[in-house]
Amino acid sequence: MSSLLSGQLLVAALATGGLYALVAVGLNLVYGTMRLLNVAHGEFVMVGAYVAFLLFSTWQIGPPWSLLAAFAVATALGLAAYRGLFHRLLERNQRVEANSLLLFFAVSVILQNVVALTFSANERAYRHLDGIVTFGDVSVTESRLLALVVSLAVCLAVALALRYAAVGQAIRAVLQNRDAAALVGVNVVQVQRLCFAFGVGAAGMAGALISLTQGISPFMGFPFTIAAFVVVILGGLGNLTGSLVGGLLLGFLETYGIALTAASYRSILLYGVFVGVLILLPRGLFGRRAARR
Amino acid sequence: MNRRKLFAAALALAGAAVVGTSQAAEPVRIGFSIAKTGIFAPAAPSQLNAYELWREQVNARGGLDVGGTKRPVEFVQYDDQSDPAQAVRIYEKLITSDKVDLLLAPWGTPHHFAIAGVLERNKFPMVGNSAASVQLRDLKPGYIWFPTSAIPDRVAESLVAMMKAQGVGTAAVTTLQLPFSLEIKKFLMPALKSAGIKVVADSDYPPDIKDMTAVLAAVKSAKPDAILSLSYPTDSVAFMKQAREMDLSAPFMMVLVGPTMDFFGKIFGPAADGIVTVGHWSPHQKNWQRARPFFDSYEAQFKERPDYLDSALAYMSCEILEQAVAKAGLDRAKLRDAIASQTFETINGPIKFKGVENASTPTALLQLQKGEAHLVWPAEIATSGFAKKDGWPK
Numbered sequence: 001m002s003s004l005l006s007g008q009l010l011v012a013a014l015a016t017g018g019l020y021a022l023v024a025v026g027l028n029l030v031y032g033t034m035r036l037l038n039v040a041h042g043e044f045v046m047v048g049a050y051v052a053f054l055l056f057s058t059w060q061i062g063p064p065w066s067l068l069a070a071f072a073v074a075t076a077l078g079l080a081a082y083r084g085l086f087h088r089l090l091e092r093n094q095r096v097e098a099n100s101l102l103l104f105f106a107v108s109v110i111l112q113n114v115v116a117l118t119f120s121a122n123e124r125a126y127r128h129l130d131g132i133v134t135f136g137d138v139s140v141t142e143s144r145l146l147a148l149v150v151s152l153a154v155c156l157a158v159a160l161a162l163r164y165a166a167v168g169q170a171i172r173a174v175l176q177n178r179d180a181a182a183l184v185g186v187n188v189v190q191v192q193r194l195c196f197a198f199g200v201g202a203a204g205m206a207g208a209l210i211s212l213t214q215g216i217s218p219f220m221g222f223p224f225t226i227a228a229f230v231v232v233i234l235g236g237l238g239n240l241t242g243s244l245v246g247g248l249l250l251g252f253l254e255t256y257g258i259a260l261t262a263a264s265y266r267s268i269l270l271y272g273v274f275v276g277v278l279i280l281l282p283r284g285l286f287g288r289r290a291a292r293r
Numbered sequence: 294m295n296r297r298k299l300f301a302a303a304l305a306l307a308g309a310a311v312v313g314t315s316q317a318a319e320p321v322r323i324g325f326s327i328a329k330t331g332i333f334a335p336a337a338p339s340q341l342n343a344y345e346l347w348r349e350q351v352n353a354r355g356g357l358d359v360g361g362t363k364r365p366v367e368f369v370q371y372d373d374q375s376d377p378a379q380a381v382r383i384y385e386k387l388i389t390s391d392k393v394d395l396l397l398a399p400w401g402t403p404h405h406f407a408i409a410g411v412l413e414r415n416k417f418p419m420v421g422n423s424a425a426s427v428q429l430r431d432l433k434p435g436y437i438w439f440p441t442s443a444i445p446d447r448v449a450e451s452l453v454a455m456m457k458a459q460g461v462g463t464a465a466v467t468t469l470q471l472p473f474s475l476e477i478k479k480f481l482m483p484a485l486k487s488a489g490i491k492v493v494a495d496s497d498y499p500p501d502i503k504d505m506t507a508v509l510a511a512v513k514s515a516k517p518d519a520i521l522s523l524s525y526p527t528d529s530v531a532f533m534k535q536a537r538e539m540d541l542s543a544p545f546m547m548v549l550v551g552p553t554m555d556f557f558g559k560i561f562g563p564a565a566d567g568i569v570t571v572g573h574w575s576p577h578q579k580n581w582q583r584a585r586p587f588f589d590s591y592e593a594q595f596k597e598r599p600d601y602l603d604s605a606l607a608y609m610s611c612e613i614l615e616q617a618v619a620k621a622g623l624d625r626a627k628l629r630d631a632i633a634s635q636t637f638e639t640i641n642g643p644i645k646f647k648g649v650e651n652a653s654t655p656t657a658l659l660q661l662q663k664g665e666a667h668l669v670w671p672a673e674i675a676t677s678g679f680a681k682k683d684g685w686p687k
Contacts, residue, residue, distance in 0.1 A: 008539060012506035113330055121334035123526055125560035132538060141538050215530050215556050217335035223501055251504075259507035263498030264470065 007138035009255055015144050017251020018151035022206045023224050024231035024243040025158055026199035032175045032238030033195040034090060036100040040108035041228055042221025044074045044200040048207025049216040050115060053124055062128045063146060067208045074204025075197045081107055082196045090192065108221070115218040123215040143212035150209060154202065155244045162240055171195060175238050230274050236284030246285065320367040321357050321623070323348075324393035326383040328400050331375025336526075337400040339554070339600035340423055343607035344368070344397055346591055347615075357615060360622030369393050377407035384408045388415045394623050398422050398610060400603075402472065405429070405437070412436040418629040420613045422606035426476060434648040438632060440609045440641070442573045443602065445473070447656040449480035452547065453488045455569075455658055455670040456519055459679060461545050465494035465517040467508055467524070467532070474523035474549055481521070493517050502528060505535045512541060519545035526551040530560060537564055537685045544681040545569065553601035553659060553666050565661045567682030573657040574605040574641045575668045577676035583612075583640040601659065601666055609639040642674075 027041045048070035055061040055069055085103050089096060129142040140148075162168035173181035174191045182188045206224075210216070231250050235242025250270065257269040277285060325344070328337040348366045356363035369391050373380040380399045387393045388411070396412075396419040398405060405424035409432050412419050421429075421439045427446050429439055456464065464485060468478045475497075485492055493515040496508050505528070512520060520543045522532045529551030536542065551557050552570040574581075576588035587608055591599040599605060616637050621627035636645040636653075644653045658670040660679060667677035 006510070008510070009506055012504050012535075016504045116330065116334060120338050121329065122338040123335045123554065123556045125530070125556040127560055127562055130564075139538055139540065141534060144534075144538070213534065215527060215560060219332060219334055227503075254502075255504050255507055258498075258502075258504075259510065263467075263496050263502060263505075263508045266502055267499050 004256065004259055007136055008140075009259060011138050011140050011144075011148070013252045013255035014152070014248070015140075015148040015251070016254055017248035018148050018155070019206055019209065019247075020227055020231050020250045021155050021244045021247025022151035022209075023203055024228040024235070024247050025155055025240060026202035026206075027225075027228040028199075028232045028235070028238065028240055028243040029171075029195045029202075030199040031232065032240065033171060033178075034086070034100075034192050035096045036086060036090075036104070036196075037097055038104050038199070039101060039225055040104040040111060040221075041200070041203055042223070042225035043108045043111040044078065044203035044221075045207035045210065045224045046115065046216070046218060046221040047077060047111060048074050048204030049211035049220065050119065050124075050207075051204065052208035052211045053126055053216055056126045056128055057124075063150075063208070063212075067150065067205050070204040070208035071201040072204075074207070075201035077111075078200030079193070079197050082193060086196070090189075108225075112218045112221070119218070121218055123217045125215040126211075129212060141213070143209075147209040147213060151206065154205070155247075158202075159241055159244060167191075167194070175240075230270070232284075234274060234277055234285055236286045239284060239286050242284055242286035249285075318356060318362065318364045320365045321359060321395065321618075322367050322369050322391070322393045323395045323397055324369040324384075324387035324391055325397040326371045326373035326380045326387075326399045326404075328375040328404075329372035333375040333401055336423075336603070339603040340398075340400050340607040342591065342595050343599065343604045344611060346587075346594055347608055347611040349594075350590070351615065358619040360619070373399055373404065377403045380404045381407050381411055384411045385415075388417055395614060395618065397614070398424075398607075402426050402429075405439075406432070409433075409437050416625055416629075418625060418632055420610040420632060422610040423603045425473060427480075429649060432649055435633075436629065438613075438646045438649050438651075440606055440613065440639070440644055440651045440654075441602075442651050442654040442656045443571050444650070444656070445476040446480040448477055448571055449484045451656045451658060451670060452481065452521075452571075453484040453490065455679070456485075456490060456545060457488050458670075459545055459681075461490055461519045463491045463493045463515070463517045464519040464521060464545075465512040465515055465543075466492060466496075466521045467494075467505075467512065468497045469524045469528050470497050470499050471525060474525065477523055477549065481523075490519075498528070500525070500528070502531070505531050506539070509535055509539055509541050513539060517543055519543055519547070521547045521549075523549045524551065525549070526554060526557075529557070533561060533564070533568075540685065542682055542684050546682045547658075550602075552661055555597040555600070558598075558661075558664055563664070563686045566663060566686075567661065567680060569658055569660045569669070569679075570666070572601040572605075572659040572666065573654050573668075573674075574601050575659060575666055575676055577665065577667055578642075578674060579676075580674075581640055581642045583638065587640045605640060609641055609644065612639045613637045613644065 030036050030038050051070040051073045052066040055066045089099055131142050132139050170186045170191050173186050231246040232243050235246030327341050328334045351357050351366050356365045371383045398421045400423050402424040405421045413436050418436050421437050425441050425443050468474050494512045524532055529548050547569040552568050553572050576584045617631040621631035636643050644651055655671050657668050659666045660669040668675050669679040
């Protein structure tokens with residue numbers, strides 16, 4: 001079991017966990033501030049992946065521009081969806097969660113099929129940043145290293161912004177109590193729009209990173225939606241630091257869990273821990289306990 | 294008044310259109326369903342493209358020869374949403390309500406199995422293509438046929454024979470928990486054992502695996518002569534990427550599904566050289582005169598290479614149908630007898646069916662060499678010799 005101590009596993013766990021965290025932070029931001037259940041989150045990942053793929057295969061443009069472009073395109077799509085579909089839903093403020101679930105489901109089906117019809121459904125891939133970097137006993141592909149560094153950096157930046165920046169404090173205020181935040185002068189609508197834009201933008205950026213490491217297809221998004229929901233629920237709905245930790249935890253659970261047991265136990269392990277957390281800590285690992293009096 | 298005139302004019306135009314088409318040879322309508330959406334959608338274009346290429350080629354030749362008369366080919370196609378039950382309803386509709394003249398196959402083993410009963414009940418013959426399972430031999434022969442020779446038990450047998458010939462003594466096997474790969478493993482393990490090849494690492498993993506580092510670490514520490522990755526496209530990529538990262542390689546490296554797909558070469562380039570995979574067709578086999586022209590026209594039309602299994606098999610099923618119809622016309626009983634008894638000229642050489650199976654094409658293995666997939670086993674159809682995989686290019 002000396003392999004357990006190898007840096008290789010650590011890097012693998014961090015790379016997987018970092019991407020999970022990046023995808024989940026966006027999902028949680030959208031849920032936390034607006035109570036919108038974005039089941040199309042994985043489709044924004046997919047859109048980002050296609051943007052990066054097209055940029056590279058047409059003009060040989062890779063990161064950092066492809067990451068920014070994926071972020072921008074996903075954000076633009078998100079804002080259009082927000083303006084057209086969710087703005088009114090939020091204003092009316094009735095059964096937001098249930099209705100958003102239906103709306104996002106539609107968005108998901110539409111995005112999948114529009115991409116499938118435009119670019120055909122077959123798996124696509126490109127080769128970029130595939131040199132191997134070695135340090136010590138660890139060797140890792142440049143693209144995976146980039147995914148690790150970028151996703152952890154973005155997550156860290158989000159955590160810092162939430163703590164120290166004015167806008168971050170406004171977001172936290174809305175996360176905690178929307179009405180109270182509005183009362184003390186936070187422009188709730190603006191905060192919501194910002195969170196929506198950033199949330200799906202982060203998903204798009206994650207997609208661009210993922211496209212460097214695996215083949216992409218219009219239907220690649222769903223597993224990321226599932227993983228993001230698991231992470232968010234593990235870390236606590238609406239708790240952003242929780243989803244950073246939850247993402248990393250899932251990455252570690254996946255990598256070290258397989259190393260300790262066998263790969264065929266992966267799903268049992270992951271969902272076992274998930275269900276266990278739900279039973280023992282229904283508000284997630286870092287969810288605030290229900291007020292006791 | 295105006296509106297009424299317009300309506301009358303439209304009616305007249307429509308009438309003229311109907312008369313216009315009835316003067317030309319009536320098209321032969323060929324129906325099928327395919328996964329345009331849903332989980333199998335990424336796999337289906339390689340099959341659909343082959344159908345479309347064939348249709349265009351036939352129509353450019355003046356049409357499909359139906360017992361002496363040339364008639365244009367028209368497709369009636371539906372999306373089965375990757376759902377076999379949906380395919381059953383669609384084929385029922387194609388036969389009874391659309392009243393198509395001929396049928397082509399949907400994508401994938403489960404869909405072929407699902408519609409076999411519909412074909413049988415309606416006595417409608419169909420040449421299958423993208424299906425591979427030993428269970429297909431359990432289907433009652435008569436209305437469905439399978440041109441593939443990559444059936445799991447025979448794949449296992451050929452693979453082990455080839456490994457033996459290369460002096461492989463130890464092997465590591467990693468298996469994705471999905472039907473085709475598990476079925477191959479089921480036949481592979483006993484075959485390895487009876488050939489005296491020791492299995493030094495063996496692990497199964499689920500389809501949603503994201504990282505294979507832990508699985509491959511176990512393989513690496515076992516230092517096998519051969520690494521067999523029984524994987525589907527997505528995890529084939531993960532296997533290759535992470536094996537390369539960890540500098541895990543063996544003289545004999547096999548990846549089950551993926552290496553002959555167009556995107557695989559694009560993602561790996563020279564790193565894919567030396568990988569062995571399953572397939573029984575290659576454009577490099579000069580004895581199959583139709584092989585190279587098919588490859589070239591597919592690549593020219595779709596700007597990517599055909600998949601060596603699904604695209605080739607789909608095109609072969611069209612060739613078989615075309616030749617059977619030329620002889621027997623559209624009468625289903627005659628057509629059925631023609632398919633069951635004739636020998637067909639295809640891009641994969643001559644094919645004759647025995648029961649539901651292709652009795653002519655040997656089960657073969659391909660190896661990627663300088664970006665091209667060559668047949669390396671068995672010797673009778675090989676287009677190149679096997680070359681040991683020499684690590685990963687720097």
